[in-house]
Each structure stands twice: as C-alpha cells, then as structure tokens.
Amino acid sequence: MNPDQAYAELVRLSRDETVLASCLDVLDWDEEVCMPRGGVEHRAQQMALLAGLVHDRQTDPRYDDLLSTVEASSLVSDPESPQAVNVRELRRGFDRERRMPRKLVEESARVTALASQKWAEARKRDDVKIFVPWLDRIFALAREEADAVGYAETRYDALLDDYEPGMTTDRLSALFAHLQAQLLPLVDSLRGEPTPAPGHVLAREFPIDRQRLFAEGVAAALGFDLECGRFDIGQHPFCTSIGPGDVRVALRYYPRNFTRGFFALMHEVGHALYDQGLDPAHYGTPIGEAASLGLHESQSRLWENLVGRSHGFWRHFFPQLRSVFHEALHDVSLETFRGVINHVGPSILRVQADEVTYDVHIMIRFELERALLAGDLRGAELPGAWAELYQRYLGITPDNDRNGCLQDGHWSEGLIGYFPTYTLGNVYAAQLFDAAERAVGPLDESFAAGDFRPLRAWLGEHVYRHGQRYRVDAIIKRATGSAPDPSALIASLSRRYGSAR
C-alpha cells in the first residue's frame, strides 16, 4: 500500500470509529434527557457493548502499519497539514488505547452508567452512602487505567493527559500554586468587605418556562444554530456534540435561582459554539476535533463570564429580561442587577460560584481527586475531607452532602483529572478575550449593540477552525502572543472585582 492509500484508509478508520463513538453519545444524551428509569440496566448493557466495539476500533492493529507507512512518507513533511496533524494525533490516541485492556473499557462503561444513576439517587435522597461504594469502584478503575496506559511521575498524569494533552501534574500544581498565591488574598479581601446582601432580587420568582424562553433566545442571538442543535431539560447541564449538524445542550432551571440556570446556559452555549465552529469537512479526524478539554472549557467560561457578566451584554439584554420577568425586576435597575449577578462571596456550590472564588472550588477538587486516586483518601472519608477543605479555603461548610461532595456528577461518570481543565479554561479564556479585544476593538460596545459576530468570528479564526492543528499551548501562543499563563486571569479579576467596591 502506498502512503496515499494508507492515509485514505487511516481517514476511513478514524471516521468509522468516530461515527461509532457518536452512537454512544446519542445513548448517553438519551439516558440523561429522555430514558425512563426502568431502562437503566439495559442502557448499561448497550453502552458497555458499544464502548467495547469503539475500543476494538481504536486498537485496530491496522492503525500501526498504516501510521508507520504514512509517518515514513513525505505526506507528513508539513507539520501543519491535515495529513501530518491527523497522523500525529491518531498515533497518540492509538498508543494510548492499545494499552487499555478491552475488559477494563467495558467494565468502566458499565460501572459509570450505573454509578451515574446511583449518584443521582444519592443526591436526590441526600444519602452519600448510596454512592460511596461506586465512587471507590470508579477510582479503582481509574488506577487500573493509569497503570495500563502508563505515566512518567504519577498516576494522575495518565488521566490528565487524556483531557489536556501535554499537561502534567507538576505543571498544573505550579499553575495552581501561582493562582492560589494571588487569588486567596483577593478572596479574603472581598470576604472582609461589606457587600450588599446578595440574592434579594434573584430569590424572587422567575417562572421556569419564561427562563427557558429567554435563555434560548439569548443562545440564538449569540449564534447557536437551532437547525443544527437543540435545547432540553436535564438533571445536570451539559453539551454534547452528536456529529456535524447535531449539537445538543441540556439545561436545568430553578424558579428562585435565575443565575444558576442562566449562566449554565451561557457556559454550555460556549461549548456548543466551539463544536458548531469545527470544520465539518474534517469530521471524524483530529484536525476536525476540539484541541483539548481545557480549550473547550475556555470557550464555555469565556461566554459565561467575560461575555455573560459584562456591562455591554446586559445593556443589550436587560430591557428584554425586565419585560419577561416584570414582576421580579420592575423595580430593579441595570446597575443593581449587574451588582447582584456579579456579587462575590464564598459559596457552597461550584456551579453557583462567582468568577473569583470559582477556581478555589477547582483547587479543592484537584486536591481531593489526587488523594482519592492515590488511595490516601477513601470514598467514605470524602464528606469529611470535603467539608474541611471548604472550611479552610472559603470559610464555609456545606449543610449536607447533597450540596457538598455530591454536587457534581463528574466522578460518577468516571471523569477524573477533568476538573482542573475548568481552571485551565479560565486561564486561557482571559488570555483569548484580551487578544480578541486587541484585534477587533472594544467588545463591550458590540455586545451592547447585540452584535456577537466580531468575537465569534475572531474565535472561529483563531480557535475553532484549527481543531487539533496545533497543541493547546501553541494555539494560545499563536492567538494571544503568550504561552498559557494565569496573569491575564488575575489581572482581569483584579480589574473587575479587586477595586472600587
């Protein structure tokens, strides 16, 4: 087989594998959004079977020969060409996957499908004991996974590398240390200051059906393509990309907590815009796929915070908001409203955290999941350890486990090493937003005019369309002029929250 044929065959294998994996995405979405409870056992069997088949494809021994043939040819001489990028990333994925035993892949799919249900049940009943054995099981499987795929320094490296290629526990610890040094004093200074009691406005009633109407209208205005996607109600907000032309966002609204539902929408729409902006011609190959979870989170955090909390955004949307929620907002000014939604203070729930304390929630999870993975902490000890860290860093303690260690579903889905990508996302987002503004002029002005195209176009040009053409560090460097660095985030937070309050 000549290199051209080998490359064509590689693309075919990669596309088939992606299409098959996308069937799992449909099952997963359906389980979260539609499936009746009685279907849970059967769904676990479906997922385990498909996950095994996907794994078979990922470890198809033909990859090795085909990759070797193309790697040795001139097809990969330009490292930015689709051929070179796809071969580089397919090699990386193949080398990882073939180290994963098929049984482990199937078992993980089976256990996480059931564990997600147990987590939901534990949360509903506020009974952590229902979930603890499943949590231990999931971390045991994660250890098996790390040992199977291998790592340089610590098992956590192996898991992290799956979400953020090239990132290590050491680099991440340094980044968190830098952030912590500057963030905790900022958090403390804000804790000391008298701030208006939050929530008095937001605890008013915002009828759910109207929240949904308003939020989906905003999403369409931001550029979410409803011909190629949909919105639903789920247990937990998430975005899933089934394939080109089918990107779905699930949300949850709360009648007396407008911000929780709304900023989750902004977050998930940020993810969706990235997915909808990938090049469909390259679907199913790395150059048509998102570069990393951290970069994906940068898009969600950027739209959630740097757009959704901005003055311009609300100059445009507040009049509409006030007319939709006349009873709740008729006596509230734009400035009061912005003050309330941007109020900073320690909170129990990550998804309700303000921008400043958000990364503290992540630090806590980063610390806990490393301990759980290392076996230094057992599932049964998690509630205590959780409470202790929240007390130490934020000065508060959750009333119950439902709002404590059961608040996030990530671990139940087997996502370990995922949380830090939220903070990486915040770091990248601040850098990207600054760079976009340098390039296209004051974004706040365009937001105030209801025009989100300049920002979206810049992100499309510098982030979306590249897929995995470059590694994340290089994408950030090329787009912003600097390597990933928390300084822009600190500066942005200090500028907006540190003074004049």
Next chain:
Amino acid sequence: MNPDQAYAELVRLSRDETVLASCLDVLDWDEEVCMPRGGVEHRAQQMALLAGLVHDRQTDPRYDDLLSTVEASSLVSDPESPQAVNVRELRRGFDRERRMPRKLVEESARVTALASQKWAEARKRDDVKIFVPWLDRIFALAREEADAVGYAETRYDALLDDYEPGMTTDRLSALFAHLQAQLLPLVDSLRGEPTPAPGHVLAREFPIDRQRLFAEGVAAALGFDLECGRFDIGQHPFCTSIGPGDVRVALRYYPRNFTRGFFALMHEVGHALYDQGLDPAHYGTPIGEAASLGLHESQSRLWENLVGRSHGFWRHFFPQLRSVFHEALHDVSLETFRGVINHVGPSILRVQADEVTYDVHIMIRFELERALLAGDLRGAELPGAWAELYQRYLGITPDNDRNGCLQDGHWSEGLIGYFPTYTLGNVYAAQLFDAAERAVGPLDESFAAGDFRPLRAWLGEHVYRHGQRYRVDAIIKRATGSAPDPSALIASLSRRYGSAR
C-alpha cells in the same frame, strides 16, 4: 464444545446481537422525535454503520456450528422448551440473514434513513416528485433483498415471511378474497344508508395539551407502565421497544381531530402492552420476543377498536373526557359521542378509517405494493394508480398526494409486505377478543368499571408470555380454539355495524 456450552454461547451471541440492534432503535426513535434537521446526514451514517455491524452478528459463522451442535442434541427434544424454540428461530433467522449481502444491508439502512426525510419533506410540501426516485430506489432494494434471501413462488413471499413467519402470498390472497367478498357488500350497504353527518362534534376544538393529558392518563389506566416507558410527540405515531424497561410511544395530536390522535394512542398502547408483557428474563432470545408483526398488530387493533370503541370503555371515560373538554362536549351525550366516533364511511386516510373500511385501505396497499415490487408499476405512476383504486373500492379520490399515496411512511422506511399484517391483526384480534370474553366473562362490564386487568391478564397468559414459543397459527389455535380465520372479524363487524343503523 458440548451441547450445553454451545447453547449458552448461542444465547450470548443472540443477546449481544439484540442489544446492538437496540442501539439502532434508540437512533431511530431519536431521529423521529428529537434530532435537529441538520443531523440527518450524520444520522444516516450512524445507522448504516450499526446496521452493518448488526448484520455481521446475525451472520456470524459461529451460529451455524453452534446451532448444529444443539440441534443434534437432546436439548431440543421438548419442542416447547426455551432451548428448542430459540434454536428453531435462531436457525430461521440465521439462514435468512446470511443470504443478505452486507453491502445491501448497509445500503438499505442508508437509503431508508434519507428516504424517510424525503418522504416527510414531500408530504409537507405535497410534492410527490421529491419522494418518487427514493420510492423506486427502495423497491429496487426490496427486489434485491427478495432475490438474495430466496422464495418459493413470488418475491413478495420473501418479504412477507420476514414479518409473518409461515405466511405466503397465496394464503394471504385467499384470505383477502374471503374478506373482500363479505366486506365490500357491508361497506356498500353502509354507504347507501343515510347516516348522521360525522365530524360536527369532533371538528370542534380539542386543545392539544389537554388531549395529551387525557390520552396519557387513559394509557396509564389501561396498564402502560410509565416507569418503563414514555410518551412523546412525533411526526407519525409509533411504538418502539428499546429494551426491557424502556418502551416508548410517539404520538401526534390535532386540535380539530380528536379521534385521529386518540385512537392512534390506543393503537400504539396496544403494541406497548405486548412489549411490556414479554418475559424480560428471555430478552434477546426468540422466546422473549414478539411472535410476528401480525400478532403485534392484533394487539394494537384490539385495544384501538374492540376496547377503545366499546360502550363500556366510554361509559367509564366519557364523564372524564367531557370535563376535560367541557367547551367541545358539554352538549354531547355519551350515545351521540359513541355514534360519532364509530361512524362508518369511506375515508381518504387509513389512520382515520373506521373499523369496517379499514381493511379496504390495506387491500389497496397490498395490491399496489405487489405491483411496485413486480415492476408492473413505477413510482411515478403510483399517484394515478392510488387514486384509481380508492375510487373503485371506496368511491372517493384524494384531493392531493399528501393525503393520497404520501399518507403513510412505511414504504419510505423500507417496510414492504408490512401492510397486510394490519389486516391479519384485525383477523386475530377479533378471534382473541371473543376467546377472552368466553374465558373471563363480559368484558364490557369490566371496562365500564375502569378495570382492564381481566383482559390484560388473559392476553398476558395466552399471548404475551409465550414470545415465539409457538408460531402464530398455533398461538391463535391454542388461545381461541380455531385456526386464523376472518369469520370472527366479519361477524364482529356485522354485529356491531351491519344492523340497526
């Protein structure tokens, strides 16, 4: 491998195959109910890929050896044992599937996924030309399929046998001839009689959201298990069984056509009760699966007509109906209402046909699809042929193709040889209902008391729980004392519609 091991391996293969096929059912349901339009191309790729994988399993060469090993053993000596039944039916399925070329299976999946969309589009725009090339393509694929699997007399036999094992075109033609001889005079006699103009009550407004509420309440009262199923809105009513604990019904309601939506619900719930009544312990093997499409349709038609149009049923539900739709029904009596919903007269749409003329709609389709399959009729000639037969048998002509040859989606999904199973369903349903009544006493009385358990329990005992333990003819014979025979249907229709009008 000894026979016990071989049988265990057979069960494992069969279960895996069924679980994989059930993933296709999720994709199919999602396409009908949820998928955004932009996802259609990708969905076709997903379906084609999975259909190919299912076919690979169905034709796994290991089946042949394993089946031979068990067939030669004492495990199958009791023909009613799960072992004997599963081996008999797996052999039948295997011998059919291995004759189907993989390319044909994939191509059919791909074409029908796209054709369904084209059909919906053609229907929406009332432009049959959009669909004609796809119809021809589908019948060409059906000819290829018939030639691949083989047949005794005519290609149509090969397709029919897939839905109704053991049925032949000859037997079916004889059955239709018998029915036609007795039914057409009945239709004509009713056509001649002055009947109250229908629709004046039913053309009043029945708000859709309340129709949905009422209908789903009725479904729950009949015994549909909402922990193990769900209701949705779709383009076309259908029931799909994803697996044990997950049976879904999609419906469509019309603000000025209460009966259309409501009797579709009764129909689909009849299907769902059968699926929910199968033995979950045997899921994934023939003895845990429905015996035939005709028997499945007997359940839908039984609940739709013999329950849903009965006096007792409405004695129980009419007061509730009238309170839900007070404006439309405040001046309508139970007797008037029943007269209107049971009005007989020729209609353009099959799904709106009364019980008496319904089978005439099927005869027309039976005639047309045999001609299309034989190549005696081309897609472009279908609208004319359709109009001609409706004029000949029912004395009416559709105004447009949307309500003519585009009214049903079956052909677009590749379901050829499927329509006759509706009439078989009517034939079986009349026999089963009579037998149930002989066994448990006057059903109308229990319906009037809102108690549907006696009927459901009898059906569970004599139909649901058997799965494929017996062939359809034997199930009917054992349950009713007679072989399949249209006399009970004719008698039931004559008794209820032929006199005193």
